[in-house]
Amino acid sequence: MEELEKLQKWLDESRSAVFFGGAGVSTESGIPDFRSVDGLYNQSYRYPPETIISRSFFARDPEEFYRFYREKMLWLDAEPNAAHRKLAELERAGRLAAVVTQNIDGLHQKAGSRVVLELHGSVHRNYCMKCHKSFDAAYVKNAPGIPRCDVCGGVVKPDVVLYEESLDDKTLREAVRRIEAADLLVVGGTSLAVYPAAGLIQYYRGNRLVLINRTPTPYDSQADLILTENIGALMGKLRA
């Protein structure tokens, strides 16, 4: 496949590539995109995901928030797939400078990637809203109802960016810096519709913008290379 060869060549020549990924990167690890599960809230939730996963809803009804969160957003048994593993290999080989991700599942780190910029936070970091004590994801998963701090009784909140909340400034700035310095930008598993994905790729200055997505994105006309395949299957064919 001609496109795959081209991507391979560009990766071979790269020294500071950045991978920008979305929910599609984790679907092959069995993690569905909670935004796009059809009829999800019709079945067992009275509100759409965007409402439940918002700051004001968390404050108003943390119990219902956690019911949704545990069922649809906490996938602690998921394993990295070929895409995660290949990106970790590329980092070790000195070709990839950073992974910028919209995912909160920690699978890039589990696969061995070290520079991972998690725009929307991580389910693996949780903290007490009163005394700021940290808790792991298992603590949140196993708590009955609303997880509470074992020291002060405060509500424990995941370090996940909810709707109505802003992204972490430091993470965002680092993502911009890495993308500006990138000699290759590979975007995968995202329709580029979720903020701030679209804004971020505008910082790329090179002429090797690669889009890997099964469906067209609003940025296809700006891409230098487009591959329409499942990202895990595709990345599995690449050499590091």
Ligand SMILES: [Zn+2]
């Ligand atoms: Zn506490």
